[in-house]
Amino acid sequence: MKTLVSRCPIEEVMQVLSGRWPTLLIYYLKDGTKRFSDLRRDNPTISHKMLTLELRKLEDAGIISRTEFEGYPLHVEYDLTSVGERLVPLIDALGDWWEEAIGPDAPHNEFATPKSRSVT
Amino acid sequence: MKTLVSRCPIEEVMQVLSGRWPTLLIYYLKDGTKRFSDLRRDNPTISHKMLTLELRKLEDAGIISRTEFEGYPLHVEYDLTSVGERLVPLIDALGDWWEEAIGPDAPHNEFATPKSRSVT
DNA sequence: CGGTATCCTCGGAGATACTG
DNA sequence: CAGTATCTCCGAGGATACCG
Numbered sequence: 001m002k003t004l005v006s007r008c009p010i011e012e013v014m015q016v017l018s019g020r021w022p023t024l025l026i027y028y029l030k031d032g033t034k035r036f037s038d039l040r041r042d043n044p045t046i047s048h049k050m051l052t053l054e055l056r057k058l059e060d061a062g063i064i065s066r067t068e069f070e071g072y073p074l075h076v077e078y079d080l081t082s083v084g085e086r087l088v089p090l091i092d093a094l095g096d097w098w099e100e101a102i103g104p105d106a107p108h109n110e111f112a113t114p115k116s117r118s119v120t
Numbered sequence: 121m122k123t124l125v126s127r128c129p130i131e132e133v134m135q136v137l138s139g140r141w142p143t144l145l146i147y148y149l150k151d152g153t154k155r156f157s158d159l160r161r162d163n164p165t166i167s168h169k170m171l172t173l174e175l176r177k178l179e180d181a182g183i184i185s186r187t188e189f190e191g192y193p194l195h196v197e198y199d200l201t202s203v204g205e206r207l208v209p210l211i212d213a214l215g216d217w218w219e220e221a222i223g224p225d226a227p228h229n230e231f232a233t234p235k236s237r238s239v240t
Numbered sequence: 241c242g243g244t245a246t247c248c249t250c251g252g253a254g255a256t257a258c259t260g
Numbered sequence: 261c262a263g264t265a266t267c268t269c270c271g272a273g274g275a276t277a278c279c280g
Binding site: 001006008010020023043070083093094 | 125126129130137140142144147163165182183188189190203206207210212215218219220221222240
Binding site: 035036037048049052068072073074075076 | 243
């Protein structure tokens with residue numbers, strides 16, 4: 001999803017938020033400042049490379065800020081920007097919608113509707 | 121993004137909504153009932169195969185409904201379910217957030233912040 | 241520690257053709 | 261018309277190694 005097929009802002013947001021990591025990273029950053037290695041610990045299955053790429057993408061989108069400290073070893077901190085913070089409740093709403101959509105009984109990790117397809 | 125790495129509902133929604141098409145399809149369906157071929161016209165660049173796959177995914181998630189009519193040639197209609205309709209304003213909110221995030225002046229099709237990375 | 245570069249693979253997604 | 265089945269290919273993303 002590198003290119004856009006529409007001029008729709010929706011498609012543009014999704015370009016940034018699509019995938020497993022963006023929303024998860026935003027969520028971990030909600031708790032406050034995190035370092036690169038913190039985020040790796042929070043997301044044990046993300047690869048080194050992907051983490052940098054995803055962080056860069058979010059930074060470019062203005063959702064997170066990157067602060068580099070002088071000295072050795074390197075020390076970098078990531079934070080949500082104010083723009084990023086305003087995104088959090090929207091993501092929350094999606095999560096709530098989902099939980100309601102699949103019903104309170106629904107097993108996590110599994111899609112909801114047993115789907116009886118209607119035939120007329 | 122086939123598997124989940126967390127038990128977080130956020131990750132589960134994103135699994136369904138990630139990618140270029142899901143939100144766009146939901147948007148076109150917002151206008152009312154659409155047939156398969158209508159959706160292809162709306163999204164000229166989506167492939168036959170992808171359209172069926174994406175529609176199936178949304179159907180499985182309970183966001184859209186599929187109604188098949190008897191007769192020949194085949195006739196199938198897609199609609200948002202009530203669950204899907206409740207999703208629309210949330211997606212709208214994301215679009216609004218994005219437009220505000222990148223600023224009213226921002227050129228579409230391009231990321232926003234000129235990014236001067238902070239160094240301390 | 242955080243980031244970049246290189247290599248390699250595996251599956252997402254296009255093209256095409258066929259069926260009910 | 262809507263959907264499925266094959267084949268194919270390209271690139272997202274993992275593993276590894278090296279640098280400031």
